[in-house]
Amino acid sequence: MRVRGLPVGDHALLLEAESGEAAEALHAELLRRAARHELPPVREIVPAARTVLLDGVADPARLAAELEHWRIPPLTRAQTRTVEVRVRYDGPDLAEVAALWGVSPTEAAALHAATEFRVAFCGFAPGFGYLTGLPEHRHVPRRATPRTAVPAGAVALAGPYTGVYPRSSPGGWQLIGTTDAVLWDPARDPAALFAPGTRVRFVPVPAGEAGRGSGAAP
Numbered sequence: 001m002r003v004r005g006l007p008v009g010d011h012a013l014l015l016e017a018e019s020g021e022a023a024e025a026l027h028a029e030l031l032r033r034a035a036r037h038e039l040p041p042v043r044e045i046v047p048a049a050r051t052v053l054l055d056g057v058a059d060p061a062r063l064a065a066e067l068e069h070w071r072i073p074p075l076t077r078a079q080t081r082t083v084e085v086r087v088r089y090d091g092p093d094l095a096e097v098a099a100l101w102g103v104s105p106t107e108a109a110a111l112h113a114a115t116e117f118r119v120a121f122c123g124f125a126p127g128f129g130y131l132t133g134l135p136e137h138r139h140v141p142r143r144a145t146p147r148t149a150v151p152a153g154a155v156a157l158a159g160p161y162t163g164v165y166p167r168s169s170p171g172g173w174q175l176i177g178t179t180d181a182v183l184w185d186p187a188r189d190p191a192a193l194f195a196p197g198t199r200v201r202f203v204p205v206p207a208g209e210a211g212r213g214s215g216a217a218p
């Protein structure tokens with residue numbers, strides 16, 4: 001895996017990966033090495049779509065040179081936290097997504113629920129995670145006209161990502177379901193249900209059943 005290191009100011013290093021999957025693998029390896037004290041001290045490790053930012057680095061140039069010799073293993077099913085999110089597949093765009101996939105709405109819901117997702121990075125709003133896992137032929141475009149208000153708990157797709165809106169906000173993603181899971185709660189520790197690296201499974205429930213139940217799973 002080829003990683004490009006770009007100094008950002010005096011004490012930060014931006015690492016560019018070749019793809020989103022490579023960035024996820026790089027982030028996982030950085031966390032592993034930090035836990036084993038094999039990484040120089042850093043204040044924060046912040047993943048994004050194809051980059052990882054290391055903030056609070058004493059010598060960014062030296063660390064960038066060291067990274068050129070790292071072997072970054074591919075992602076595996078390591079012992080990482082898994083969260084189950086109960087979802088009602090009742091979104092207004094489910095039929096449209098199903099048509100894009102060439103299946104029925106019921107089959108589309110089953111395909112989505114059968115996918116194991118991973119939080120690649122967080123952003124947009126507190127608690128919003130960008131979840132990867134859908135194969136390329138399941139990627140869908142954003143809506144041509146964004147909605148002015150997407151309700152909290154909406155389960156949505158856009159490009160390679162699945163996401164859950166933590167609060168009502170404008171958005172152009174395809175809405176396929178709803179959940180009562182609380183994505184962001186400042187009174188909870190941690191406040192965010194999703195964190196980079198977390199594995200996520202969506203558990204379908206009947207349309208009339210509450211979907212609040214979510215939490216860590218084995």
